[in-house]
Amino acid sequence: MSGKPLWRKAFDEVDKRVSGPVEAGAHSDLFNDLVTVQIKLARRAQREVEKRTRRVLHAVNLPTATDVRRLSEQVASLQRQLRDLEDQRRR
Amino acid sequence: MSPSLAPGDLLNRVERDVQRALQRSRNGLRYAAGTQRPKVGRTPKDVVWRRHKSELWRYRSDARRYRPPLVIVHSLVSRSYVLDLYPGNSAVEHFLREGLDVFLLDWGVPDETDAGNTLEYYVDDGIPEAVAAACETAGTDDVNLLGYCFGGVLSLLSAARHPEMPIRNLAAMATPVDFSQMETITALVRDGRLDPEDVIEPTGNVAPDVIENGFKLLKPTAEVTQYATLWENLWNDEFMEGYQAMGQWARDHIPFPGAAFEQTVAGLVRANGLVNGTFELGGERVDLKAITRPVLNIMAERDHIVPLAAAEPLVGLVGSKEKEELRLAAGHAGLVAGRKAAKVTLPGIAGWFKAHSSAIPSHADVRMCSDADS
Numbered sequence: 001m002s003g004k005p006l007w008r009k010a011f012d013e014v015d016k017r018v019s020g021p022v023e024a025g026a027h028s029d030l031f032n033d034l035v036t037v038q039i040k041l042a043r044r045a046q047r048e049v050e051k052r053t054r055r056v057l058h059a060v061n062l063p064t065a066t067d068v069r070r071l072s073e074q075v076a077s078l079q080r081q082l083r084d085l086e087d088q089r090r091r
Numbered sequence: 092m093s094p095s096l097a098p099g100d101l102l103n104r105v106e107r108d109v110q111r112a113l114q115r116s117r118n119g120l121r122y123a124a125g126t127q128r129p130k131v132g133r134t135p136k137d138v139v140w141r142r143h144k145s146e147l148w149r150y151r152s153d154a155r156r157y158r159p160p161l162v163i164v165h166s167l168v169s170r171s172y173v174l175d176l177y178p179g180n181s182a183v184e185h186f187l188r189e190g191l192d193v194f195l196l197d198w199g200v201p202d203e204t205d206a207g208n209t210l211e212y213y214v215d216d217g218i219p220e221a222v223a224a225a226c227e228t229a230g231t232d233d234v235n236l237l238g239y240c241f242g243g244v245l246s247l248l249s250a251a252r253h254p255e256m257p258i259r260n261l262a263a264m265a266t267p268v269d270f271s272q273m274e275t276i277t278a279l280v281r282d283g284r285l286d287p288e289d290v291i292e293p294t295g296n297v298a299p300d301v302i303e304n305g306f307k308l309l310k311p312t313a314e315v316t317q318y319a320t321l322w323e324n325l326w327n328d329e330f331m332e333g334y335q336a337m338g339q340w341a342r343d344h345i346p347f348p349g350a351a352f353e354q355t356v357a358g359l360v361r362a363n364g365l366v367n368g369t370f371e372l373g374g375e376r377v378d379l380k381a382i383t384r385p386v387l388n389i390m391a392e393r394d395h396i397v398p399l400a401a402a403e404p405l406v407g408l409v410g411s412k413e414k415e416e417l418r419l420a421a422g423h424a425g426l427v428a429g430r431k432a433a434k435v436t437l438p439g440i441a442g443w444f445k446a447h448s449s450a451i452p453s454h455a456d457v458r459m460c461s462d463a464d465s
Binding site for chain 2: 004005008011015018019022023026027032033035036039040043069072073075076079080083086
């Protein structure tokens, strides 16, 4: 006799029947197309929101996400230069 | 129909169920509140080499019985503590117990500074420098190299591009070489539906949630099944420790450096460069046939992240005369963590390395020899 409780046996039975078709669906061309569209739309929506809020925030002299990103890009670029110098010194 | 129970047995069963219900409530509250997160990666270690965010750790041991040391190269998409989850469930701990001298190369967590890290950064600089540091620290002429997941790809590329690197044996664990067999996110970029710039975020890296969602899509019902398993075993403290540690690791992905991702997509995923022999680094073609050391290809039969078909062709691609395969009935992480890993996988891997290493004579052996001489 298996030690699994009755509810788990029922769950496994349903899972066995459902998981196959769900996985097949998740690997289908249609699903891949949907995921692609979702990723691209989310990226576009993010850009659009940033563009619209930028005007408002700049009007009240507040930095936007883009401003913060530019600053952190500059910091990252400085860190990279430091890293290169460190590498040159090691060699 | 269930068999009838004697009154004593019935009483015991009721008592057990009440006890489990209490433990289930206690563990459930702790789990929901997140107050008992397992402490991972606890095996004592020392940092013996460091370059930018990369670190080479040497695990402490007073029972090293084999040479050369084992250098484990971790992946770029996950945290290395999966190899050292917690005492009693740790690949590193197992290898130490087997007498191996264990080093682990951890790449750290990339940020904007690392967005420009190319594969050459890891393959031509990181691994060769770490191998040299391991040799120096252990006082040996060479090392055994073990790459896990994408760390295996990096190890293979490094060994192929630097045949002079002092590697005695090379093992690749759950390592994809035929990228045409990979699913979901890899399939999306392979088919051209997505380009690298669609998933590279403004930091210049691929966000960890993209990687995590990609893995989740491989088995969409897995999360529900895991919750069912959690409910079934919520009363069991030992199970909870393992479940929480693995759950934490599975949700704890790290950004993938953008430049390395672009090279991976173009050369490995779209061109399937390792199988077709077209992959280039630093303007030179990388030929895995340049690897002539003994090679072990460790594959998990139930690996849904790196399917068997993606890992299998490796032995046909390397130039080694001595090449072996180890197929294990486990999943991707199950190769290195969990009960099956402790019983089957890890002893198999440690056994191969021990058989291909030299035993260090123990103090007792040395004493016996000198007694005999005198």
